[in-house]
Amino acid sequence: MAEEPILHVEKLSKSFGGVQAVFDVGFDLNHGEILGVIGPNGAGKTTLVNLISGFVTPDRGEVMFKGEEITRKPPHRIANLGLARTFQVMRPYHSLPAYKNLIVPLNSPRVRRTRGGKLGDRDSVAIDLLEEVGFERDARVPYKTAGSLPLGYLKRLELARCMALRPEVILCDEIFSGLSMSEISSLIPLLEKLKMEGVTLMMIEHRLRELFRLADRVMVMSFGSKIAEGIAAEVMEEPRVKEAYLGKEKTG
């Protein structure tokens, strides 16, 4: 039998008013892999992240993390268990230096626990983390106010905020969106490094080419349902996926 998946999602459903945002979605996330989640706008990808991370409570279904049910747990509990998420729209603390933004996760019970109750010098831990995600320390980028940073850095800051928790799983919500090609190519090695360190990633993405360079498997969503799952090249050939992206092929 295969190893138990680190995250197991079963029949997850959520509707907002009359709109079925997510319908009966189920999938497994295996330890150490990168799963890409793609689909047209409004397919329910972000809602799926919100459901898993506890920001939205599902109508039905269950989410198991490391064999433990987390379906209706509040978001901060889930984060403390080691399941972190990024936000598509980041609102960092603008007037503070970038590294001060990491003081919040560094004060979480999870970090306190793993550091044996002693936090040590949080500022230097935060600056080290930022250096790890590509904030040039020599150029004093970690000390710049968060409000003055360009989008590329904000995305890294958001990733660093998750990494500060030393999570086992990170759900990335469109981390490439709005970035230039060169910014994306500098982010990719960082994500590969995370994978090497044993962090499992689920990435929601619209930038398919870049995603396929990273993802081991992809899952396609359309109108709230999962329509395909598997190796990227094979999945994209499926008629249903083509239909979701390009519309129905004219017959005749």
Next chain:
Amino acid sequence: MPAETRRKKRLDRSIKVRSEGLYGLASWREMTYLACPRVILIAGLLVLPLVLDMYWQRVLCAAGIYALLALSFDFLAHFVGLVCLGGAMFIGFGGYISGSLNEYMGWAPIVTIPIATVAGAFLSTLVLVPCLRLRGIYFAIVSFMLPLFAVYVIIALSLFGSTEGLSALATFPNSWVEQYLILVVVLVALFSVRRLVSEDIGLILRSIKDNDQAVKASGISITIYRIKAVFIASLIGCFAGAYLCHLYGWVGLSLFAMDFSILPIAATVLGGMGSLVGAVLGAFILTPLSEALRGFGQLRVVLYCLVLLCFILYKPEGLMNVLERKYHQFEKWEKV
């Protein structure tokens, strides 16, 4: 056109001295620059009792009470994002607990004030916790109603002397104790809260106010931190209440009066939102002003409101923020 040939130039003073690091201690000149405003504030407040007469000494004590409430209001509003109009509740809980311990148990103020401060803060926090889910104006409304609620509970159940209140409570031994107690507590509270907001907990509270989702996703329970913040604010407010009851040797329903909820807001607006010092300063300006205008009878309220209105319209950033800017920047006219 002379207006266009000249413009005001603002230059920041040396960055070194304004940074929060150790650079500030590089020289005596810079240390004096940093210490000066603080020394003026501390010395100014501590000298006041020596130069004022009996009547104004009393006003000073009242100003101290309002200063504590304003500090508590500014802390909650600006750093936690809770607009709490429950000043009267803090005063009422602190006052009634201290007063009844003195009346029924016969304990001296030195015992009752600390007990009332802590017990009152617990009680206030307990009452406010269910309201923490509310945001913005809704929290303000509920916290504003709670004192009224307490008044009717006291009347309906004929508690603590009902509408008469409790009188002939122990007072302070002399006017020096009276004044210096409140002044020292105001200063200690002010500097403690200022320190607190720059520590991690303050940072977390401000982040919650800014973006609670990211804080939750960072594994921090926002409810727990909000409860801590409300407790700290209640401590400050309830001390003011306990002190007040022994200052006048009396507790009554007017402890729950609206003044205690409203004046701190006015003081904070005048002094400058979010500077904490501004709130305290505002209270020390508004309370005596309100006394000085007593001679105008009913017109007093009009003048009082006029002062506030002018501030909101022409200096919305508040006194303290303006002063701070002037202190930290050179201003000069230069030719274009």
